[in-house]
Amino acid sequence: MEVGERLLRELEAMGFSKDQARMALSSGNSSIEAAIDWLADHENDTVTSETLAIPEAEVVVNINIEASDSFQNSEKVKLRAQELRNQARNKKANQEKKLEREREKARFRAGKELLEAKRTAEESERKRFLAQRKADKEEEKRAREKILQKLQQDKLERRGMLGKEATLPMNPDTRLPQTTKPVDALPVKHSAARERMRECLRSLKHQNKDDNAEAMRAFGTLLIYVKNIVSNPEEEKFRKIRLNNPMFQDRVGKFEQGIKFLELCGFERVEGGNFLLLCREKVDMGLLNLAGTELQSALTNPFFGLLSG
Structure with missing residues (x-):
């Protein structure tokens, strides 16, 4: 014991x-x-x-x-014991190093897999973006070609019409009376005025691109003014507009381009700027017919004004 x-x-x-x-x-x-x-x-x-x-x-x-x-053998045993402890510590240290290497390899593999997954996702997103961009460009190209084709068709139709008679292609209930003689070409003055009228109407439509009904109502009202004057040039009530008239303001007067279009038709501000007046001696039937043509195009052509602004 x-x-x-x-x-x-x-x-x-x-x-x-x-x-x-x-x-x-x-x-x-x-x-x-x-x-x-x-x-x-x-x-x-x-x-x-x-x-x-x-x-x-x-x-x-x-x-x-x-x-x-x-x-x-006490000393020998002590040395043996110390040797065994050292071996145990070394073995443990080696095991820790091995485990750390394994953990490092696992972290490396996980990081590599994550980067690969990220790269794959980015590549897929890039391909989707390029495909969508290509589709958008093709759709834009088709729309542009369709618009240009329509504009070319309108241009050819206008040339054919003006080569015979400068009248408006309107429906029976809105057609202006034919008061002009056949002409071979528009006078230079009328040609320049037509371009200014067209640009004025385009600007008005572009200003109301989010509310097309506003522009259509203004175009329709202007067409009525023009038609009334062409039909009854002697009637001053059709040639004189009170600027603060509520209906006029609501439909045309609130738009700067609406007033400008009437001025291009020959209207002038009178009586302190409170009225627009088209004097009888300044009534130009050819110019009014051109105005009617542009208004009719603005009302019926769905592509009108799309290439402006």
Whole structure:
């Protein structure tokens, strides 16, 4: 019993825990060297109550056989114990390094996979963007070609009409009376006025691009004014407009381009700027017919004004 306790203390002095020392001695080892070798082979074993539940008598009997040897080889045993501890520490350090390398590899793989997924997503998004952009350009090209085709058709129709008679292509209920003689071409003055009228109407439509009904109502009202004058040039009531008239203001007067269009037709401000008047001697039927043509085009041509602004 005394020898067993002494060996237990020596193992504890070498750095082993009391439970480890008891387990080594309880496993049938009869010397310090044998106990240390056993501990080196079983350093990761878990200490349980079963492994320690060995009768002390058995421990004493097994240890006493070579108890004297342990004292003779004390220094050698201590060196062996230190060597085993160093080996255990080195083994643990190597295992930690190995685990850290594995973790680093795992982080690298995860980062690489994340970058690859991000690159794939960006590439897919880029392809979708390019495909949509291409589709938009093709749609824009088709729309532009359609508009240009319509404008060319209108241009050809106008040339054919003006080559015969400068009248308006209106519906029966809005057609202006034919008061002009056939002409081969428009006078230079009328040609310039027509371009200014057209630009004026385009500007008005563009100003109301979010509310097309406003522009259409203004065009329709202006067409009525022009038609009335052409039909009844002697009637001053058709040639004189009170600027603060509520209906006129609501439909035409609130638009600068509406007033300008009437002035291009020959109207002038009179009586302190409170009225617009087209004097009888300044009534130009050719000019009014051109005005009617442009208004009719603005009302019926869905592409009118789309290429301006």
